[in-house]
Every structure is written in structure tokens, then in C-alpha cells.
Amino acid sequence: MTLSSHQSIEAIRSGRGTAYSPMVASLFSHVILDVDDVILRTQEAIQAGTQALREALVARLGPSVGGRVADLFSENHATMVRHFRRVGSSTGADQDVRQLKERMQYWQRSVVKAGFEVKQWSRDTFLAIALERAGCEVTAVVLDEALRCYWTEVAAASVLYPDAGPFFVRLRELGIPYHLATGSDGTLYFDDSSRGFTYDPERCRARKLGRLKCLAEIGIREEDVSVGDPHGKPSFAFFERVLNDFETKIGAKIDRARTVAIGDSYTDDIEPLLRLGVGRGAVLVRPGWAATGPAEAKGLGQGVGVLSSLMELVS
Numbered sequence: 001m002t003l004s005s006h007q008s009i010e011a012i013r014s015g016r017g018t019a020y021s022p023m024v025a026s027l028f029s030h031v032i033l034d035v036d037d038v039i040l041r042t043q044e045a046i047q048a049g050t051q052a053l054r055e056a057l058v059a060r061l062g063p064s065v066g067g068r069v070a071d072l073f074s075e076n077h078a079t080m081v082r083h084f085r086r087v088g089s090s091t092g093a094d095q096d097v098r099q100l101k102e103r104m105q106y107w108q109r110s111v112v113k114a115g116f117e118v119k120q121w122s123r124d125t126f127l128a129i130a131l132e133r134a135g136c137e138v139t140a141v142v143l144d145e146a147l148r149c150y151w152t153e154v155a156a157a158s159v160l161y162p163d164a165g166p167f168f169v170r171l172r173e174l175g176i177p178y179h180l181a182t183g184s185d186g187t188l189y190f191d192d193s194s195r196g197f198t199y200d201p202e203r204c205r206a207r208k209l210g211r212l213k214c215l216a217e218i219g220i221r222e223e224d225v226s227v228g229d230p231h232g233k234p235s236f237a238f239f240e241r242v243l244n245d246f247e248t249k250i251g252a253k254i255d256r257a258r259t260v261a262i263g264d265s266y267t268d269d270i271e272p273l274l275r276l277g278v279g280r281g282a283v284l285v286r287p288g289w290a291a292t293g294p295a296e297a298k299g300l301g302q303g304v305g306v307l308s309s310l311m312e313l314v315s
């Protein structure tokens, strides 16, 4: 189901949520944004990365097995994306998500034992599960080699959405402070002897910031970004830190009721902030994206709307 921009804005105007424009400045005073698939064209970059991963796996495991593992890796990633792109709350995860999460929990058992959450976007884990399903041995060498190719290509292929630059220019013109809240990439390390992953939050965070270097092109600085390590989305611990980082940066309390949270996942980017007192949310559904879940965006909280472009919020 694709929500067109027209339908979405009409849904907002007809009582679900609020029509943002043209009274933008009076409606919100602060902005918190997700990064991947909101500012950055991550989905496209991931396709390029997956192709590089496929080539590495084929070179090591042969065309048949390597290709099968690459397909399973893509399937795992797509299952997570589908899960997080649904619009509105969902009643329980579907079967695929449950199975995937169960295997993630298994491979990340040492991460959990060390007191961390399961890193839900860990490509290392998606690949380990793919290798396992294809009947291949999971080793650090295979994982490292394929994922090095993957991340190098993702970083190289990551470009900004064309509305991102003008959006931040407009926010600066309006004097509206902003802060970015990005999830962890869940970079983990495989230990061959215990056959499981370990996690180093600082290294993981540094890797993520490295991948987001192109944000500098539109004037985003490192201090404008909170990264989901060690606590990640959708935990309150993460979003409390986001609000805290934001206030520390601007040296003032933010008016939560007049803050808007923007993201491509209602449950991961917006809902936790609403629960922490943020008054407004905007789910970004870019044209051509299939948003899964309740068609009329039922389940979206009060003050939450759907956008197809960032500029709809400020023009």
C-alpha cells in the first residue's frame, strides 16, 4: 500500500494529526530527525553494498552457494525493513520477524550477556544467519571479507536526498534548532572459538559516524548527531540521550510539546519520543515506497502526520 502525498495530507487535515504548513513556525520550535532513508538515500546504497557482498561471497563460496547466501542475507535485511516501515502500530510481529529475531538473539547471546540490547540492524548477524541457513560454516574470515566489501560500497554509494540541503537551509532561516537521531549499524565482531558475536559500542559508533561523513556537505556537524550505541532505537534510554544531547548542544531546554520528530519508521523514530512528551511526529513515506500496515495510518498518535518530502513541513 502506497500512501500518496495527497491522501496523507488530506488525512492529516481531516482530523488525524495536524496540517503543518503554512503555519510551520508557530507549530513547532525544534526538530529531531532520523538519518537513514530520511536524509540519506540508504536504501539505494544498500542495494549497491549487497551487490558487492554477493561478489565477495561468490568469489569465496562459488556461484551457487555464494549466490544463495547473498539472497538469504537480502531477505533478512528486507524482513527488518518491512517490519520497521509499517505505518502505525502493529499487533505483534509477523512470523518472519519472530524467526529472524530469535536467531539474532542466539548469535548475539554474548552481546546480551554483556548487558546490551540485541543490535537489530547488525549486518554481521544477518550474514551469519544466511550462512547458517545455507548450511555453510560461519567464520570471522568469511564475515569480515564480505562485510568489508559491503560497507565500503554502502559508504561510497550513500548520497543525500535532494530536499535535505534545502530543508536545513530553511530551518536555519526560520531559526528552528534541529538534532539528528540515528540508529546503530550494529557492527559486531565474530569470535570463532565461542561461535558468537561481541560488541564494542565506541568502535561501532565511530564506524557509523564514518559512514555519515557526507552530512558535512549540508552543514551537519558531528555534535548534531546522536548515534544508537550502546543504547539504540527504539529504547527510551536512547531517546532520553537524544533529548539531552540536543539540549546540551543548544544550551537551553527544548519545548517538547512544540518539537516534531521525523522518521521513516513510526515505531522506531517517532513513537518513543511522543511517549517522552514530544508533541508532534511526521512519518516520511517517499514516493514509490510501499508503506505497510494500516492504510489510513490508524494507530498514529495525536499530532502525527505523513509526509512525502521534508519540504512539505517548511514550505
Ligand SMILES: [Mg+2]
Pocket (backbone or CB within 6 Å): 034, 035, 036, 037, 038, 263, 264, 265
Ligand atoms: Mg530510517
